[in-house]
Amino acid sequence: DTAVSQTPKYLVTQMGNDKSIKCEQNLGHDTMYWYKQDSKKFLKIMFSYNNKELIINETVPNRFSPKSPDKAHLNLHINSLELGDSAVYFCASSQDGGLPYGYTFGSGTRLTVV
C-alpha cells in the first residue's frame, strides 16, 4: 500500500554507465516530480510532470532524461554517469500543484557513482 515507491533503493555504479530509477504512485495524483538531495541534504527540483507532460526542467544536464508513460509513473534515466551525480534522488507526487495537501515523497534512491 506504499503511496510513492521508487526502485531501486540503492544503486552503485561506475562512471560512464547508464542507469534508470523507476517511480510509481498509487495516490491518483496528476503531478510527479524528481528532486535531488545532495550530501548536505539540500533538496533541489529537477523535473515536474503534470498529466504526463513536462512542466519544469530545472536546468538539469541533458544526460538526465525523465519519462512518464502514464500519470502514475515517472522514471529517470541517466546517461554517462559522473561522480557528481552521486546523491539521493526523490520522486514525489501531488494533486493540483500541491495545495493543500502538499507533496508525497518516496523513500529515495541513493545513487553512488565510483
Place this chain on the structure above:
Amino acid sequence: QQQVKQSPQSLIVQKGGISIINCAYENTAFDYFPWYQQFPGKGPALLIAIRPDVSEKKEGRFTISFNKSAKQFSLHIMDSQPGDSATYFCAARPDDYKLSFGAGTTVTVRA
C-alpha cells in the same frame, strides 16, 4: 540561488524544550509555505503548512508563525520529544509545479 534561507543549520534541545527554526524569503509571489520533516533513510513528509493570509497556524505541538511584511516564517516545536529528532525543511511555492526548499535544520532532542 537559494530562494528560501533557513537557519540554524542544526540545533540541540532538551526534552520538553522549544525548538525554533526560522526561514526568510524574497519573492512576494510565493503563495504557500509548508514545512517538511525528514527522518534518516526516508523521504520528506509534510508536517504543517500556511498560506500568506494567515499569521499563525497550530497543529498539536507544531506552530507556524508567519510575518508577511518581514517576509519571514518560523516553525516552533513545543514540548520537544526525542521522536522529533529529524531534519526539518521549510519551503515556498513560487508556482503550481515547484517547491523551493530551505537548506534544512537538523534537530536533536536530548532525553
